[in-house]
Amino acid sequence: MTTCACGANHEDHASNYFLVLFWAVSGQAVVVSPFVDVKTMINRSPDIVIAKCITIPGYAPSRFEDRVYPAKVEVRMVLKGEKRIGPTTIATLYRLEPDKTYLFCNSGGSACGTDFVSVAELSVVPVPLEFTISLEGKTLEQQMTTIYKYQKVQVDRAIRELQQESELLAKAVTLDRREELAILISQRCVNGFSVEIDGPLTVEQVEVESLQVLEDPILKRIQKDKDIKRVPFGGENKHWLALKDKYKEGDEMYFFRSDPTSWKWLCGSEGMY
Numbered sequence: 001m002t003t004c005a006c007g008a009n010h011e012d013h014a015s016n017y018f019l020v021l022f023w024a025v026s027g028q029a030v031v032v033s034p035f036v037d038v039k040t041m042i043n044r045s046p047d048i049v050i051a052k053c054i055t056i057p058g059y060a061p062s063r064f065e066d067r068v069y070p071a072k073v074e075v076r077m078v079l080k081g082e083k084r085i086g087p088t089t090i091a092t093l094y095r096l097e098p099d100k101t102y103l104f105c106n107s108g109g110s111a112c113g114t115d116f117v118s119v120a121e122l123s124v125v126p127v128p129l130e131f132t133i134s135l136e137g138k139t140l141e142q143q144m145t146t147i148y149k150y151q152k153v154q155v156d157r158a159i160r161e162l163q164q165e166s167e168l169l170a171k172a173v174t175l176d177r178r179e180e181l182a183i184l185i186s187q188r189c190v191n192g193f194s195v196e197i198d199g200p201l202t203v204e205q206v207e208v209e210s211l212q213v214l215e216d217p218i219l220k221r222i223q224k225d226k227d228i229k230r231v232p233f234g235g236e237n238k239h240w241l242a243l244k245d246k247y248k249e250g251d252e253m254y255f256f257r258s259d260p261t262s263w264k265w266l267c268g269s270e271g272m273y
Contacts, residue, residue, distance in 0.1 A: 049104050200252040
């Protein structure tokens with residue numbers, strides 16, 4: 001088992017939040033390739049298909065390694081590659097809904113017993129089944145561009161509708177920063193489990209707290225066996241330093257920990273946000 005860390009900053013109107021998550025996984029962490037452009041996506045993907053989602057696991061994707069889970073799908077249209085029309089399994093980390101149709105681009109590698117892994121950005125995009133008729137007679141690049149344009153329109157419309165709803169909800173309730181973060185983290189990081197929030201914290205407070213955690217007898221033994229220096233976040237110090245380099249005046253950091261039930265079900269999370 002190895003400990004992994006990831007970091008990202010989230011911008012809002014007032015400040016940036018920084019997220020540091022640590023969790024136990026075996027093997028190598030999944031690599032999510034950033035989207036560059038349509039041509040690059042085509043060149044990187046050995047297989048590109050349009051398929052209908054049939055079934056997904058009945059429990060949280062976090063139970064799977066790196067949160068990549070298998071989905072049973074039925075391929076309806078092959079845009080690139082040697083895949084055949086009919087049932088197959090695709091591994092992904094994006095949310096799928098049974099009976100809905102999607103564009104799937106194979107990011108390469110293997111996971112969950114399949115060699116079709118869709119984890120790159122924009123490698124999974126919803127596509128109405130009847131929409132596929134408009135793809136006939138087009139080049140692959142034109143097909144992909146058409147699908148992305150359609151989804152862009154849907155996303156923009158959803159954003160406008162959500163903004164209107166947000167303005168209405170602002171008349172009904174008010175949220176302080178900690179309440180807002182608790183809900184946000186619960187949805188994004190801990191599969192809906194409730195979380196406890198502590199903060200805002202300074203960089204110095206975070207480093208002191210991390211060093212105190214490393215005083216745990218088990219962690220001290222692990223550090224000694226692996227010859228890890230006593231620095232903030234121990235063996236994951238390089239990830240912390242990379243994240244700290246992005247920190248700027250006005251940013252805020254909060255500590256969170258999911259509730260006891262999440263740890264009982266082996267899907268607990270804690271970290272800095």
